[in-house]
Amino acid sequence: MVKQERAVRTRENLIRSAAEVFEREGxxxxxxxxxxxxxxVSNGALHFHFASKEELAREVEGAAAEVVQKMAESCRDSADTLLHSLADATCRLLDTVAGDPLVRAGFRLGRDPSRKSGEGGLWRWWCAWVQDLVSQAQExxxxxxxxxxxxxxAAIVAATAGFEVLGTWNRDWLSGERATRFWSLLLPLLAAPP
Amino acid sequence: MVKQERAVRTRENLIRSAAEVFEREGxxxxxxxxxxxxxxVSNGALHFHFASKEELAREVEGAAAEVVQKMAESCRDSADTLLHSLADATCRLLDTVAGDPLVRAGFRLGRDPSRKSGEGGLWRWWCAWVQDLVSQAQExxxxxxxxxxxxxxAAIVAATAGFEVLGTWNRDWLSGERATRFWSLLLPLLAAPP
Known part of the structure; x- marks a missing residue:
């Protein structure tokens, strides 16, 4: 039992470490x-848990997806309108990307040009989630x-992706406050009069 | 003279080829x-023109910058308002990124996580150019x-960067038409009544 717990902790530790190295090195x-x-840990311990770098990358993306999907769903349930949920989720997403290396690496792996198998990763999920909420808002x-x-x-998804990318070399782009100001601009345009 | 011309052509050819390989491989x-x-050409011919991969990357970025800066300036001079110039430039930028591997690689090199010396590259220029035009429009x-x-x-720069990134795995994001629809949404909000 104790041995199992230690294995779980080593595995999580390796996923967090992988996120940090992926972010630093690409x-x-x-x-x-x-x-x-x-x-x-030793190389042997890593290979006991993960067969390849690609498997580690997928685990990082999976762990990041769990964090942001939970966050997004909690925003959906707590705001008074769906557009406000979307605004909240965008702000919290950018704050999470700024503050959590695991989530940052998760999004970045999906757009890394040297990773052939990335194909969007978490960005595809974000895109589908936003499209779904916007069409529900319309209904x-x-x-x-x-x-x-x-x-x-498209405007919401693209701006979020842009803030993340621009935040790679200038952290000013990467904050919930930035997203709040984007929404202050956009919301009066999108929302039907109450 | 003929020898010089041939050298110039080989150099340009190497820059274009580098852009294609950078895009394909990261x-x-x-x-x-x-x-x-x-x-x-031979490896020796490449080394006659360029000392390193980093030098080639900078040349790709420089050549791409020349193309987009010329395009942006022509948009600034031809539209009736500065906001229309910005809209035109955004649309033509995305069309150029979609159609020209040199420009595509130029932008992508600036955001490649495996290139330590990227630091935004062409994105920094685009950011400054948009900020300049928007503050002129305000004046x-x-x-x-x-x-x-x-x-x-910030909204214009982030959306442009987002369209480019999302276009990496789905070309539908990468078109002047996409930018036109973004501007149709945004322009009524930004422009003072005539």
């Missing part, structure tokens, strides 16, 4: 040796007349 | 051998009352 240059050494009559739900969703 | 995995072979009274020029510029 996917191509991240080495399994750097990851195991960052986690303070509920929350969207202003004449606003295309597709275009509204 | 910075870390792009090899000088793949670049010279793509250009149909000319083109901006609607209550719109913060900083927030307007």
């Amino acid at each position: 996917y191509a240059l991240a080495s399994l040796t750097a990851i195991s050494s960052q986690a303070g 509920k009559g929350e969207l202003a007349q004449g606003v295309s739900p597709e275009d509204a969703a | 910075y870390a995995l792009a090899s000088l051998t793949a670049i010279s072979s793509q250009a149909g 000319k009274g083109e901006l609607a009352q209550g719109v913060s020029p900083e927030d307007a510029a």
Whole structure:
């Protein structure tokens, strides 16, 4: 039992370490040796848990997805309108990307040009989640007349992705406050008059 | 003279080939051998023109910057208002990114996590250019009352960067038409009534 617990903790530790090394080096240059050494375990211990760098990358993406999906669902349940849920979720997403290396690496792995198998990763999920909420907002009559739900969703998804990318070299772009100001601009345009 | 011309052409050919290999492989995995072979010249010929992969990356970024800066300036001069110039430039930028591998690689190199020296590259220029035009638009009274020029510029820059990133795995995001629809949404909000 104690042994099992220790294995679980080592595994989680390796996933967190992988996230930090992927963020620092990019996917191509991240080495399994750097990851195991960052986690303070042997190469053998790493290989006991993960067969390859790609498997580690998928685990990082999976763990990041769990964090942000939970966060997004809690925003959906707590705001008074779906558009407010979306605004909350965007702000909390950017704060989480700024503050949590695991989530940051999760999104970044999906857009790393040296990782052939990335194909969007978490960005695909975010895109689908936003599209779903915007079309529900439209069905509920929350969207202003004449606003295309597709275009509204595209603007929200693109701006979020842009803030994350621009935040790679300038952390000022990466904050909930930035997203709040984006929403202050956009919300009066999207929301139907109450 | 003929020899000089041939050297210039080989150099340009190597820069274009480097752009294609950088895009396909990402910075870390792009090899000088793949670049010279793509250009149909020897490794020695490549080394005669460029000392390192980093130098080639900077040349790709420089050549891409030349293309987009020329395009942006022509948009600034041809539209009736500065906000229309910005809209035109955003649309043409995304069309150029979609259609020209050199420009695509130029932007992508600036955000490649495996390239330590990227630090934004062309994205920094785009950010400064948009900020400059938006504050000029404000001075000319083109901006609607209550719109913060900083927030307007941030939304435009972030959306452009987002379309480029999302376009990495889904080309639908990468088109002037996409940008046109973004502007159709945003322009009524930003522009002062005529």
